[in-house]
Amino acid sequence: MDSTPHGAAVKAQGLGVRGPRGWAFQDVDFTAEPGALIAIEGPSGSGRTCLLLALTGRMKTAAGKARVAGLSLPKKMAAVRAVTALAHVPGVAELDPAFTVAEHLHERALLQRRFGGPVRALLRPRRERRAEARGRIDAALEAAGLDPETLPKGVRTSVRDLERLEALRLSVALALIGSPRLLAVDDTDMKLSDEEREQAWAMLRGLAAAGTTVLAVCSQAPGDALVVSTARRPEKPRTEEATETTEATEASTTGPDEPEGPEGGAENPGAEAAPGTDAATGTEKSTKNEEGAADALAEAGRA
Template identity: 70%
Template sequence: METTRQGAAVNARGIGVKGPRGWAFRGVDLTAEPGALIAVRGPSGSGRTCLLLALTGRMRITEGHATVAGFPLPKRMGTVRGRTALAHVPGVADLEPALTVAEHLQEQALLGRRGAPFLWGSRRREATRAVVNAALAAAGLDPDTLPKGLRTCVRDLERLEALRLSVALAVMHQPYLLAVDDLDLKLSAEERATAWQLLRDVALAGTTVVAVASDAPADALVVTTGTTATTDTTPTPATGGTHDTHEEEAAHAFAETGRA
């Protein structure tokens, strides 16, 4: 398959998703090598979130052809879902404000143990600790910098800290492709640079990364959504980010197109 370490190649030609209110997006072309850093730009309501869901096998492509890690979409949506992960996608991959950082990490560690050989006692705790520590390191989330360490509730996290936690939870599943929504929403210019460096580090470690953002660094492959979306390598000036108001329609299309 088209993978290197944990990275997935992405190839799409003329893909689009049509929901109950019409086309969420269409005409998207994308060719990305394993371990690529991809930015999705476009006006609010242009289907950016839907594109993330489509490329991760969570929304059925209506037209066009695509492969992720060599698996065709929509035919192998289930396989693609199992090899991809979402971070901070409203309504699909949200953090629970009332839970602590530790509780989120423990929950994901347990989910990740499904299908793995069962370990008892100290061996299980050590295995879980190793997975959690690796995820925290990959996301650059240092518990010592949090108000109450791992006992800090999500509601008390800063925006960038919450993003790091969401990425940490996603990489615990060792995805071939990581999709992140609203990367630069409500972040300062310095925080945006830090967020992109976080994703750049994940990509450099081998995982293909695709993120929705209003701005893109010079080294990112840029895809623009809209009526006639095309690959674009010229980033726009930083604007601080805006939330995609197409989210409601994405949820409707998500429900209509199905998960398999």
Template identity: 70%
Template sequence: MAGTGVTARGLGLRGPRGRVFGDVTFDAAPGSLIAIEGPSGSGRTCLLLTLTGRMKPTEGAAEVGQWRLPKQMAAVRRVSGLANVAGVTDLEPALTVGEHLRERALLQRRFGDSLRGLLRPRRERTAEAKLRIDDALAAAGLDRESLPKGSRTAVRDLERLQELRLSLALALLGGPRLLGVDDTDLKLSDAERAEVWAQLRSIAEAGTTVVAVSSQAPQDAFVVSTQGNTQGKEKADALA
């Protein structure tokens, strides 16, 4: 599915304790790799949730493709997916990798497919679900055969990077036009962070717009800062 452009004009959020983030203005093309950069506690996750239609802004406006925020939050949620957001996309430690994937594929088939798709023969629907899972795992860079017990590996036995890749795969199963990813560098080594950004870059290059939270974005990302206004251009351009 083709990615969607994302724009914001004076986007902000105020809560009971004051401003969470504000004065966010940028214009990113479809298929961009957008990095929300800033220190912990600067409203990065809230901005991510706002851009994906999960949190209502109190200032300014944004557009995700043809849909406007905050008026069309439900429509934005339908075309966006979330990964690795604490308290929102938490994985069940006792469930296996295979159980998570099958459950998400079933939910997608039941609530995300058209009526015509639901009426197809069961064999066709099963084959399509398997293909979706394989494609999502490939896009997320998760090889089930490399896990200790393959698909029967419990989430609690996954390494941090493997768990992040599983969360990405689950989000990609829905074929989102916009993929939001939180805490891309939390508890990861420098080498692992580079792997994550390479994977997100690959997803964006395949067409899906990616917006990801980071304390320090890679040089080729379109940077959106929670520290005042956005840079509005790629880091590489800024450093040229």
């Protein structure tokens, strides 16, 4: 694996993804230099995984624009996929519990050799190809901090017998075999103890320091990460004076006997409610937004 710093710069402006039942996330803006540690932080259901998939070319955006490694999204999604890798993404890139560590590593190295490199590499002697694959695997395991000798059955240990942090390290190692410029990790701190969480972030911090841009979904970001939040921005509360003025205006305009207009308001029948809000009350529909995120993620899993 090439150890030369080669991380991807990432920039997003007004980025948003929308599913059949609402917005998964909206209005994401940030800029990250190559080799940055980027933490996507937010509550469950706020579109964190959708943002991760969008920035790696696995999910089409509906608003805004982004650039990853100089490639524009959503125009260059295939090219972005070629320079990024996913780790630990449920339903999209996850470990098979029935496979052993060795089987996962062998399968990923084989796929990388056949589909991830130049065609001329397949013409080299088998001994050279195997040596290169072994080198990639060893380098990826070392970078992810996973020593097979410490596992119950070594490389013959089944995924179902791995501890949570060990499974995370294996998933990261598999993604690193392809030498991605951007590594995207989902659910980084889920079900980890405080000590394990520190170890996980230390691993990702080390990868970023070595040159790979790291994009990690989490519930609580470390202090040294570039934090990108998918949390909904609360609406500014109206003052009592403004509320009374609005109510008086509505009463004088509509009147008690005037029939209500069509959806969107009597004065502007063609108006539509803002995405993620109720047309009648203007209150935020968090349930619809969470369903939108789920729909968008399901679409990515079927892609």
